[in-house]
Amino acid sequence: MTEQNTRAAILLMILTTFIFSVQDAVSRHLADNYNVIMIIMIRYWFFAAFVITVAMRSAGGLRAAARTRLLGIQIFRGVLLAAEVCIMVLGFVLLGLVEAHAVFACYPLLIAALSGPVLGESVGWRRWTAIAVGFIGILVILRPGFHVFAPAALVPLAAALCFALYGLLTRYVGREDSAATSFFWTGVAGVVVLTPPGLWLWEPMSPADWGWMAFLCVSASFALYCLIKVYEMAEASAVQPFAYLQLVFxxxxxxxxxxxxxxxxxILGAAIVVGAGLFTLFRARRKASLKHHRRLP
Incomplete structure (x- = not known):
């Protein structure tokens, strides 16, 4: 893997995080006026069509993409991500983009904390310290006695927990299934679980908002494509820290x-959370590097 590829991947990751941020703004605008589940259902219709199209054009077609011995976990992953998107958009409506993203930034810490019970990975005292410091940052953002006991404050935390579990289960199924299979089931499971309640809660949408909805669907698929290319060009540990730019954007x-x-x-709380998250990423990367060097003859 060349240094040039890593640089290009970092630039593409920055572009991807910017697109995701614009998507969040459009999602907030639509969710201010329409039911959240309906909005995400329409987005998932387009996403599922995109996923199926990609699967049909890949080697082996749909049958190869859908083949898995971990069907239950793959479906659960897809449901978790659909729930995370709905919960997070609700958080944008209740708390705004700034505070919701500041709280959501704790998801890498949740991944680190849950990697032991979910994946059987060891978490050392340094990472546990970083996790504790990160959650102090969350308390700083929510200001105990003011926001922390309000239900709205728990919404982005719930979204972060769903996303962390989704990420861990993605790593788990990745031991056996290809990325194409995981991508396929993410879209299919999400659209299946969202369509019944979304149709039940259907609301008429204005022509202008249909335009925003079309932009949201197209940009979501484009951002996902960019993200796939990012991880094809560079190691996740090299580009993941730049995902925090979504908080800035x-x-x-x-x-x-x-x-x-x-x-x-x-600002202070977000800085603490991001700093702690970057430290856990650094420790994970260093640990992986040490394991790699030990295996070398």
């Missing part, structure tokens, strides 16, 4: 477009 959009405020305690 989403906060800027929240301030400029939605008139949200950026309070000093939110």
């Amino acid at each position: 989403a906060s800027a959009i929240g301030l400029l477009v939605f008139g949200e405020t950026l309070e000093p305690m939110t």
